[in-house]
Amino acid sequence: MTRKILIANNQSGNRTTALVNAFRQRGCTVVMEPLSALEFDTERPHGLSFAGFGDARPDALVVRSVGAGTFEAVTRRLGVLHALRKLSVPVWNSAQAIERCVDKSMTTFLVKNAGLPTPPTFSVEGFDAARSVAERELRRGPLVLKPLFGSQGRGIRRIDRTEDLPPPEEMDDTYYLQRYVERAGPPFCDFRVFVCAGRVVEMMVRRGDNWITNIQRGAVPGLVPQDLRARLSDYALAAVAAVEADFAGVDIMPAADGSLQVIEVNSMPAWSGLQSVTKADIAGTIADEMMRFLDERERFASLAALPRSAGEVVPVS
Incomplete structure (x- = not known):
């Protein structure tokens, strides 16, 4: 069975193209549309109009961007994501996870309540x-x-x-x-850790003359020292679990006192800088983990549908 994957994105780029190609290489039919193109339509069989698929539901949706818009427009788009989950369509990331990460105050609240260090x-x-x-x-x-x-x-x-x-x-x-986190510099640095499906895919250090160390602000990506990887992984996994994201980029800052501070969790992360310093196929990893998730869901559905003898235990793993 050919799976139908919908990628919500407002504009194409190298990483989004790589994601589309990764799903296609795994035998999927892929449609990329802005989230604004998905519509509520109660005359349709499922109550939604799916861009590129008509009345057929996609097997999964991957959100690369929600897109700029008015409060009303963004609320409607997130409503579409909530509706898709109601229809049992897997959405990575869910509307709830996106809402938690887009609102920095809620992200910080959840990270702090998870016991993680944050300013x-x-x-x-x-x-x-x-x-x-x-x-x-x-x-x-x-x-x-x-x-x-x-x-x-x-x-x-x-x-x-x-x-x-x-x-x-x-x-x-x-x-x-x-x-403000006091740290050594210039050059200043921080870390980006990419997590998908409960595991760390890869991480990078970003160094720049500006204290705002985003790649878009001129910071240069590099490899993370081996002695920091375990701590960064632990913090990133816990932070992503706190916001309940399926994949995310976690920003962690090294303070002058030697501590690490979790700054942000990004539910729609870019990974061009990270991909430039790692051999890991990030787009391929997202596709593989989504396919694995769909395989597992189908396997459990098949097991649940099998007739059972009285007293027989249904395997759960």
Whole structure:
């Protein structure tokens, strides 16, 4: 049986093309469409119109991007993902995992409650509330202000004094403030760990002259020292489990005191920089793990459908 895989993405690139090719090489029919193209339609058999598949449900959906849009538009797209899960279509990552990761305050909350080290963080509404946090916390050192919804280092700024706080219209009246992690540099560095289906695929160190060490900001990827890999793996696996993501990129920062701090979990991670320094086939790994998941689901469904004798135990593994 040829499996139908839908990849939700707004624009093609080398990594997305690699993902499409990876599924096709495994015998799948693949359609790539923006999530905005999937529609609720209660006249359809399943209540949804599936881009590229008509009335037929895809066997799985992989989300590469949700796409920019109004609050209403993004809410509708996430609703489509929730609906697909209701129809028992596997969605990697689920709407719930995406919601948890896109909202940095919820990510930090879950990471902290999982017992992982992460910088003190404060998320408030209104300029007066932000100024109150800054006046109190700046006595202990600088803060970092980030957009609540943002990626690739865009919109991040260091706050050294209350006057550095931007007006509310620049932040949609919502301020996410995190303790600045003191570390060696320049060059500055942090780590990105890529996790898929409960295992670490690969990791990289990112080094740059800017304290914001994203590849898109000019940082250069490299190999992670062997003595750090075990600790980074443990933290990354726990962080991904905390947000319940199927695959994710975890950003971990080395502090000047020798500790490691979990900064973010990305549910729609890019991996061009990582792929450039590793022999691991990241797109192929995602495809393999999804195929394995579908195989296991079909196997358990077949076992459950078999007639059973009275008192017979159904194997679960």
